[in-house]
Each structure stands twice: as C-alpha cells, then as structure tokens.
Amino acid sequence: VQLLExxxxxxxxxxxxxxxxAASGFIFSSYAMSWVRQxxxxxxxxxxxxSDSGGSTYYADSVKGRFTISRDNxxxxxxxxxxxxxxxxxxxxYCARDSSTSGTFDFWGQxxxxxxxx
Amino acid sequence: DxxxxxxxxxxxxxxxxxxxITCRASQSISNYLNWYQQKAGKAPKFLIFVAxxxxxxxxxxxxxxxxxxxxxxTISSLQPEDFATYYCQQSYSSPWTFxxxxxxxxx
Numbered sequence: 192v193q194l195l196e197x198x199x200x201x202x203x204x205x206x207x208x209x210x211x212x213a214a215s216g217f218i219f220s221s222y223a224m225s226w227v228r229q230x231x232x233x234x235x236x237x238x239x240x241x242s243d244s245g246g247s248t249y250y251a252d253s254v255k256g257r258f259t260i261s262r263d264n265x266x267x268x269x270x271x272x273x274x275x276x277x278x279x280x281x282x283x284x285y286c287a288r289d290s291s292t293s294g295t296f297d298f299w300g301q302x303x304x305x306x307x308x309x
Numbered sequence: 310d311x312x313x314x315x316x317x318x319x320x321x322x323x324x325x326x327x328x329x330i331t332c333r334a335s336q337s338i339s340n341y342l343n344w345y346q347q348k349a350g351k352a353p354k355f356l357i358f359v360a361x362x363x364x365x366x367x368x369x370x371x372x373x374x375x376x377x378x379x380x381x382x383t384i385s386s387l388q389p390e391d392f393a394t395y396y397c398q399q400s401y402s403s404p405w406t407f408x409x410x411x412x413x414x415x416x
Contacts, residue, residue, distance in 0.1 A: 225405075227353075235345075235353065235396055237405040251404050285352055292358060294400030295343050299352040 192216040192298045194286050199303030206276050206307070212269040212286030212300055220244075220264040223289035225296060226271050228282035228305075236282075239271065240289065254280075276307045311335055311399050315408035321416040328384040330411045332397035337377045341401035344373055344382045347410075348393045357382065358400075387413070 198210040210226070225240040239260040240249040248260050259272040269286050283304050287296035312335035322328050332342065340360040345353040355364050357373040360380055370385045384391055392415055397408040 234410045235347075235398070235407040237407070240403070240405075249403055290355075290358070292341075292400060294341075294398075294403065294405040295355075295358050296345075296353075296398075297355045297358075297364065299354075301352055 192288065194288065194298060194300035196284065196286055196300045196303040199284065199305045201306045201308065202276055203309050204277060204307055207272070207274045208276065208305060210271040210273065210284055210286075210303060210305070212271075214267045214269065214286075214288075217288070219262075219267040223293065224262065224269045225287050225289055226260065226269075227285045227287050227296065227299075228280075229285070229302075230279075230282045233282075238284070240294075241269070273305070276305075278307050281305060281307050310404055311338060311402060311406050313397050313399055313406055313408035315395075315397055315411050317411060318409065319412040319414060321414050322387050323416045324387055324389055326387045326416075328387050328391075328413060330382045330395055330397075330413075332375075332380045332382070332408050334378045334380075334399060334401075338399045338401035340376045341399055342373075342375065342380045343398045343400055344371075345396045345398065346391075346393045347396065353396065356395075384413075 193215045195213045226238040257275045283302040285302045286300045288298040290297040342360045344357040347353040361373045394412045
C-alpha cells in the first residue's frame with residue numbers, strides 16, 4: 192500500500208489550494224478514504240472523509256463549507272479542494288485509508304505541508 | 310463531538326521499562342478505540358484497533374485494553390524504537406477524534 196500526497200505549498204489567506212493523494216498497491220475503489228491534518232507542534236485532527244464510491248462525504252465543522260473532498264477511482268486518486276484558507280489551516284495534511292472498520296486509518300501517506308500566510 | 314483525554318501528556322522512561330498510557334472518552338464508545346504511534350517528522354503508524362487487536366506486524370510487546378470510557382495502551386518492555394508520540398482515536402461516531410497525544414521520551 193502506498194499513498195503519495197502532493198499539492199501543498201504557501202498560499203495567502205483567503206486563497207485556494209487542491210491536494211491530491213495518489214494511491215497504489217490496493218483496490219482503491221473498495222476503500223473509504225480520509226484527510227487528517229496536523230498543525231505544527233500539535234496533535235492530529237480528522238478533516239474529511241469519503242465513501243468508497245464517492246457518493247457520501249463527511250467534514251469536520253472547522254472546514255465545512257470551505258473544503259471539498261472528492262475521488263477519481265479511475266485514476267486511483269483522492270482530492271481535497273481547499274477554499275477560503277485561513278492561517279489556522281496551516282498544517283501537514285495526510286491522506287489515510289479507512290480500514291474495513293469505518294473511521295479506522297490503517298495506512299497513511301507521508302503528508303504534504305500547507306502554509307497559509309501573507 | 311466525543312472528546313478523548315490522554316494521560317500523561319508526556320513521560321520519561323528507560324529501555325526495558327513497562328509503560329502505560331491511558332485514554333478516557335467523554336462518553337461510552339464501546340470498544341471503538343484505536344492507537345497510533347508517530348515518530349518525529351513521520352506519518353502516524355496504526356498499532357491497535359477495537360481497543361485490543363494488534364495490527365499485523367506490530368510487536369507483541371504492545372497491548373491495549375478497555376471498553377466504555379477508559380482505555381490503556383501498554384508497552385511491556387520499552388525498546389529504543391518505541392520512543393515516539395502515541396495517540397488514541399475513537400471510531401465510534403463521526404467526527405472521528407483523537408486524543409492530544411502522549412510523548413514517550415528517553416530517561
């Protein structure tokens with residue numbers, strides 16, 4: 192199993208960024224996926240999740256209405272569109288595979304850093 | 310949202326020590342409690358699911374127990390590679406939430 196995030200970088204407050212997570216080594220379309228973030232020096236925070244088909248999506252209150260999770264099962268890729276970014280969104284963003292038990296993250300990518308600053 | 314409180318926030322221990330970390334949930338979560346290990350600069354690693362089941366490949370010195378609101382992670386004999394931060398996480402109800410972490414440092 193490999194998960195490889197990309198798309199992080201420096202963005203100004205109010206700006207947008209799209210993260211990608213390329214998956215390999217498993218049947219991507221059979222698993223729900225999530226994004227989890229970690230602010231510098233802080234703990235882990237679940238951000239968003241999506242069902243295996245993409246038909247159901249879930250968000251933390253802190254990002255609801257600003258972030259959109261999606262997936263392309265033909266490309267084995269997970270996405271996170273982030274709009275109206277704030278300084279408090281600065282974090283390493285990890286994509287994680289949901290195991291057969293919902294909300295249990297058995298494999299993680301290496302993370303991509305998003306910095307929101309002027 | 311379900312709050313998870315870990316204790317202690319940090320601890321110092323020696324190689325060979327027995328280490329116990331506790332995680333308390335703000336409401337009953339049955340056994341829907343997972344544990345992760347995170348080393349500095351690295352992604353979290355999945356250790357234990359449904360409170361006491363060891364993920365494949367995790368050494369048997371790690372064990373978990375508990376149900377309802379109180380859970381523990383035990384390392385029976387601390388090894389040099391175990392110095393890390395440990396997080397509990399509930400998978401009982403969305404939004405999935407994590408404890409604040411327990412940092413295990415070398416004494």
